[in-house]
Each structure stands twice: as C-alpha cells, then as structure tokens.
Amino acid sequence: MTDYPPARDAGQRKRDALTRLEKDEDAWVSSASGDGPPRLVPLSFVWHDERLWMATKAKNPTVRNIRAQEACWVALGPTRDVVLIESTAEVIASDSLPDDTGDAFARKLGWDPRGRDTWVFLAFRPQRMLVWREVNELPEREVMRDGVWRV
Template identity: 50%
Template sequence: MTPQEQARSREERRRDTLARLADDKDSWVATTSPDGQPCLMPLSFAWDGAALLMCTRRTNPTARNLTPRGEVVVTLGHTRDVVHIEGAAEVVEGSALPTGSADAFAAKLRWDPRDRHPWVYLRITPRVVKAWREVNELKDRLIMNDGRWLD
C-alpha cells in the first residue's frame, strides 16, 4: 500500500484548476431534458477567464436541454483528479459571440464553427467549482461558491 499524498490547499487547487481550464480541451457535460431525461456528452472547450466556451449543433440534446433553464454540470479529468463545475449556460449564435472569444476558441481547438449555421456556442459561467484527487481532499473540495473563488 502506498502512502497518500498530502491534501492540496485551496489555493493549490484553484491554481491547478485554472491551469486545467487553460490547458485541457475536453470535458463531460451533463444536462437534463424538461422531462428529467439525463444527457451526458463529451464536448471540447476553451476558457476565456470567466466562462467555458463550447460548441454543439443546435439540434443536439445538450443545446436543447439548456433552453430555457440553462443549468449544467461540467467535469474535467479522471476519477483521481476531478474538477466539477456547476453553472449556468447560455446558447449564443456564432455571429453573436465576440470576435476575440470566437478567435480564441478557434485557435485552441483548431476548429471555427462561426460559419456553420446549425452550430451554436454554449457559454457556461461557473457558479460552483469543486476539485479533489483523493478521499483526503473531499472535505475541502469546494473552491468556488456563488461564482466567487474562495480564499
């Protein structure tokens, strides 16, 4: 049996989470339909410093489920290095997304959906963020609450 690493401080978890948001490209996105049917889909993302930007077809369940409620859960990582994000999503037409955000999305993911009519952006603003690796980090996993990073 190997000894467990020491739990990271909240500041270390925040720093690690911000690095993951900047560097990672893929996530799992969970939504529910109006009748309660769950939907879990992998989507690529770009982080603009305040929100995750994703893209999907307007007709896909993920986009349909976000209208009008907009509640979403996004996770990054694997089971031993989790970033769990709860937030509000808005559906944004490609032409309505600010140029700088659309350019950053295209540069990071090497794909530009702005001119593809059936595609829409999802702008997800985190409200709650939790980060943990092992059981010793479960107790203090909350690093953002009500949209504000905790000290």
C-alpha cells in the same frame, strides 16, 4: 489502507483547476430539461473571460436542455484529479460570438464554427467548483461558491 499524497491547500487546488481549464481541451457536460432523459456528452472547450465556451450542433439534445434549464454540470479530468463545475449556461448563435472569444476558441482547438447556422456556442458560467484528487481532499473541495473564488 491506501496511502494518499498529502492534501493540497485550497490555493493550490484553485491554481491546479485554472491550469486544467487553460490546458485541457475536452469536458463532460451533464444537462437535463425536466421532460426528457438527462444527457452526458463530451465537448471541446476553451476557458476565456471566466467562462467555458463550447460549440455543438444547434439541434443536439444538450442545446435543447440548456435552453429549457440553464443549470448544468461540467466535469474535467480523470477520476483521481477532478474538477467538477456547477454552471449556468446559455446558447449563443454562431454569428453572435464576440470576436476575441471566437479567436480564442479557434486558436486553441484548431477549428472555427462561427458563421455556420447549424452550429451554436454554449457559454458556461461557473457558479460552484469542486476540486479533489483523493478522499483526503474531499472536506475542502469547494474552491468556488456563488460564482466567487473562495481562495
């Protein structure tokens, strides 16, 4: 039998998830359109105004998937420190991004695709968030439901 660290309470999991959202740079995005295969891609992100913001080429399959179906999943962290986010997403033209969001993106990630017509931004609005490390945290892993923090 494996000894696990003590389970964190919901408040600590929320704080840990927010720290990961603020400090991590990369996430896995899973999307599907219904008429093609699902996609799983790594993208860099910034957490700003309660959303994850990412940029990618406008012709990427992930963009087509999100335009066809806004529902998708975003995953952060390693397998022993998971933040799994069910989201709705929208595609935003690179020249339509709010200035403060674009500035936050450029400051955190060190590059700025604004104004490049071959690029778009993706805005992910979390609807449900699951946070866990080990099996002992699985029963209370939901820290957000219907876009509202439960703690």
